[in-house]
Amino acid sequence: MLDRLELFLILARTRHFGRAAEEAGITQPSLSAAIRQLEAQLGCVLVNRGSRFQGLTPEGERVLDWARRLTGDVRAMKAELRAAREGLTGRLRLAVIPTALTTAARLSAAIASRHPGLRLTVTSASSIEILERLDDLTLDVGLTYLDNEPLGRARTLPLYAERYVLVTRTDDAPAGPELPWAELAALNLCLLTPEMQNRRIIDGYLSEAGVTVTPQVETNSTITLISHVIAGGWATILPSRAAEPFLATGPLTATPLTAPDAHHAVGLVYPPREPVPPLLKAFLAEARGFAE
Known part of the structure; x- marks a missing residue:
């Protein structure tokens, strides 16, 4: 059967x-x-x-x-049974919201160095797709938002709080060390597409600040957002962790957004199954070292 x-x-x-x-x-x-x-x-x-x-x-x-x-x-x-015979080997399937891909890379590197027999498949997906794929058994674990929209029966492991910054070219940066959400109305923004939970979160804060924006560019890729900002004429809103890799070199700067100082929990979601499969158990153990 x-x-x-x-x-x-x-x-x-x-x-x-x-x-x-x-x-x-x-x-x-x-x-x-x-x-x-x-x-x-x-x-x-x-x-x-x-x-x-x-x-x-x-x-x-x-x-x-x-x-x-x-x-x-x-x-x-x-x-x-395979782990008992052969040690920790096999493939673990991880799906990640686009704004958490840099954290996923750190997790992958840590577990790969500790368990060389483990192979990782890492894909980018929306938060809704991650939950659907957990249900469909086509995914082992997801990295997504934990406190904004329902997660169903999934178990969670919080890792960090996502905070938001305005990313611009350095020569287009606003004056001052911070910027209220309410002052974003005059900017030419490019943002993630509406099916992404990050976009829904950002739209909520813009609405709360009384700001209505119509992005000229929408995409499901943070790389595409950054590329447009570098090209000039656009700004984007990203979590600070997602922006960090692009700030070390190049013409970009990040300005923290305030009023409110918004944040949301990001972490791992996985099926409510006991016992936890060996590959997933090892991945969760490694991830706990990254938790804030």
């Missing part, structure tokens, strides 16, 4: 029989047959079918939750 549950998870995530079969490396008729066999074993219809995938039935939604738990537990068991 476990193999069929794995196929059911892929189908629920892709919502397409053809794409699910391709990802699983089998033919579409084989996938359809496996899902029907699973339905026969469980005694209920899991998938609404027509000429194409039409979603899960109510029973299918309940089975999806069980399938995630059972499959996750079996994967964790296999990982623990």
Whole structure:
């Protein structure tokens, strides 16, 4: 049954029989047959079918939750047995909000030096995508906001408080060591796209300060934001940690934003599973050394 549950998870995530079969490396008729066999074993219809995938039935939604738990537990068991035989080896999948990628690099370097048999896949994702991928079992751990939007059942490990700065060219920097949020209205801003939680946080503080902005440039990449600021004519708002690597050299400067002195917690999110898989357990242990 476990193999069929794995196929059911892929189908629920892709919502397409053809794409699910391709990802699983089998033919579409084989996938359809496996899902029907699973339905026969469980005694209920899991998938609404027509000429194409039409979603899960109510029973299918309940089975999806069980399938995630059972499959996750079996994967964790296999990982623990492998670690007992071979030591800490394998791949850990980490997804990171764009503004925390510099912290992710520090974490990766620390754990790689301590556990050379561990391989990391690090991807950039929105906070919503991170939670979805944890549920779908396509992610082991995420680095995201902890205190701004609901996290569902995910467990958390706080690492630091994110604070915000205005990044400009040095020759465009505002006068004074600080700048109130209310004074950003006159600036030509480039910002992250609205699906990014950082943008929603920034929009909230701008609104609180009575400021309405219409960014001329929006992107899901902090590198793209910085590139536009360097080109001249734009400013952007970033967490101070995200801005730091770009300030050491080059023509940029960062001005702390005040009134309010806003901050949000950033840290790790991971599935509520016991025991914690060995690779994830080692990663969390290393991350605790970075916590403020």
